[in-house]
Amino acid sequence: MPLLAIETTCDETAAAIISPERQVLSSVVASQDELHARWRGVVPEIASRAHVERIIPVIDQAIRKAGIQQSQLRAVAVAIRPGLIGSLLVGLSAGKAIAATLRIPLIGYDHLAAHLYASRLTFGKEVTYPAIGLVASGGHTSLFQLNNPIVLQTLGGTIDDAIGEAFDKVASLLGLGYPGGPQIEQLALRGNPRSYRFPRPLSNDSSRLDFSFSGLKTAVRYQIQPPGKTTPRYLSDQERADLAASFQQAAVDSVVAKVSLAIQKTGCRLVVVGGGVTANKILRSALEKLGEQHRAKILIPPIHLCTDNAAMGAIAWEHIERNEIADLELDVLPNVYRKKKQQPKRRDASHR
Ligand code: KG4
Ligand code: ZN
Numbered sequence: 605m606p607l608l609a610i611e612t613t614c615d616e617t618a619a620a621i622i623s624p625e626r627q628v629l630s631s632v633v634a635s636q637d638e639l640h641a642r643w644r645g646v647v648p649e650i651a652s653r654a655h656v657e658r659i660i661p662v663i664d665q666a667i668r669k670a671g672i673q674q675s676q677l678r679a680v681a682v683a684i685r686p687g688l689i690g691s692l693l694v695g696l697s698a699g700k701a702i703a704a705t706l707r708i709p710l711i712g713y714d715h716l717a718a719h720l721y722a723s724r725l726t727f728g729k730e731v732t733y734p735a736i737g738l739v740a741s742g743g744h745t746s747l748f749q750l751n752n753p754i755v756l757q758t759l760g761g762t763i764d765d766a767i768g769e770a771f772d773k774v775a776s777l778l779g780l781g782y783p784g785g786p787q788i789e790q791l792a793l794r795g796n797p798r799s800y801r802f803p804r805p806l807s808n809d810s811s812r813l814d815f816s817f818s819g820l821k822t823a824v825r826y827q828i829q830p831p832g833k834t835t836p837r838y839l840s841d842q843e844r845a846d847l848a849a850s851f852q853q854a855a856v857d858s859v860v861a862k863v864s865l866a867i868q869k870t871g872c873r874l875v876v877v878g879g880g881v882t883a884n885k886i887l888r889s890a891l892e893k894l895g896e897q898h899r900a901k902i903l904i905p906p907i908h909l910c911t912d913n914a915a916m917g918a919i920a921w922e923h924i925e926r927n928e929i930a931d932l933e934l935d936v937l938p939n940v941y942r943k944k945k946q947q948p949k950r951r952d953a954s955h956r
Contacts (some may be wrong), residue, residue: 605678606670607924608663608702609917611699612695613715614742615639617658620914621670624678625919630669631915634658637783640870643783644911645699645774646742652690659698666914671674677708679929681920683883684712685937692936709922709929714745716941717754719878721919722909724753731876731903736866740859740887741879742783743767744941745815746868750876753922759866760813761941763806767855768881770817774824774851776835778805778844788848795842795849800827807861813869815858824851851905856887863902873900883910 606886607687611618619881640646652833667674680765684692689855696712702841720737721726735754737748745767748756765773766911768785777783780791803821805816827847829836875895881887888904923929 605676606679607679607711607920608666608670609681609713609914610659610663610695610699611683611715611718611912611914611917611921612655612659612691613683614912615651615654616865616912617655617662617665618912618914619666620917621666621672622915622918622921626728626918626921628629628725628915628918629672630666632662632666632669633913634662636834641782644782645772648688648690651688655691659694661696663702673704674941677702677706679703679709679745679920679924680706681711681713681917681923682934683715683718683917684934684941685714685940687715687936687938689938690938692938696934697935700934704847704932706824710932710934711923711928711935712930713917713920713923714754714756714940716748716896717756717807718919719910719917720748720750720756720876720880721753721922722905722916723876725902725909725915725918726905727873727903730901732874733787734870734872735874735876736863736870736872738799738859738863738875738877738882739879740767740877740881742766742772744879745807745817746941747813747862753919758941759870760815760862762815762817764816764818764938765821767815767817767859768879770821770855773821777825777828778848782896783880785881786883787850789886791845792849792852792886793844793845795847799848800844800850802850804854804858804861806823807858810865813862813866815856815862817858820851820854820858852884852886856884856890858888859891863891864894864898865899867900873898875900875902877902877904878910878916881913885909
């Protein structure tokens with residue numbers, strides 16, 4: 605009997621039906637891109653409202669497409685972390701309602717671990733552990749060590765913007781639509797990646813596996829609107845394409861440098877990747893090349909499994925096999941991977 609997986613961490617409302625053998629019987633993704641496009645980024649309030657409207661039709665459609673009845677569901681699994689709090693809560697509420705009415709187990713799964721589990725759907729038993737995991741998405745740019753599919757040990761992460769965020773912001777500076785990643789990729793096809801030498805922050809720092817994209821984004825901004833100027837300068841079509849290509853190359857180089865370092869530091873020769881930005885063809889081929897250089901296996905899922913979807917909720921079977929079943933008290937954890945800010949030292953009251 606299959607399970608129903610639900611994904612509402614950001615701005616896609618998604619549901620999938622997956623068999624215990626990890627066969628995806630159906631996968632439905634309702635994108636909200638058109639709702640957020642005019643804001644050139646995800647507006648959390650709009651996202652949660654749209655999830656509320658779409659979640660039931662999307663689940664119904666997934667069940668219908670799989671050719672099963674609701675009563676045949678063995679469990680319901682929900683992505684509960686990390687993500688936008690309002691969006692996460694919509695998926696969790698739907699999951700709880702289904703678990704309670706059908707009297708079936710409820711499972712909470714991690715969205716980033718699920719992105720990395722997308723490889724398992726494509727490459728099956730080729731995915732072994734330990735492995736290195738790279739997540740490059742709109743909210744995260746992180747490297748993990750995985751000793752099993754469900755526990756991610758952080759090796760490094762971004763110290764400022766996520767890579768997808770940088771793609772979206774640069775797209776907005778270039779007057780492109782949202783989501784920016786695919787549009788930058790498209791525009792960059794006509795550009796020269798060597799026309800502008802943008803920074804690759806932290807890339808040469810071999811002491812850490814962290815990323816930084818905010819300086820790169822600012823460097824692009826200054827090319828478009830030089831410091832001190834109040835308006836952007838005129839850009840020819842070729843200049844825009846060159847900017848897109850040069851930015852994309854710098855972002856890709858930054859990621860590849862740290863994946864390379866992670867392979868050297870850990871000695872692990874298997875890398876699984878996931879997240880929306882890994883749909884980028886320049887990044888995919890750079891990672892493939894890196895794999896050849898290091899004689900490492902870099903497993904990159906097909907594009908429809910890189911961007912947000914519920915098929916990767918197949919990871920819930922790993923939880924079921926470990927008897928990790930939740931109850932109706934299950935809650936969301938929106939910021940689980942965020943580094944804790946150092947608390948300011950509390951002044952001793954006697955010094956006041
Ligand atoms: O994983 P995802 O669908 O959602 C999050 O969990 O964040 O990633 C969305 C991000 C967006 O920033 C989008 O611009 C970026 O992935 N993206 C791309 C491409 N396709 C999506 N970035 C670069 N090139 C692409 N082809
Ligand atoms: Zn994602």
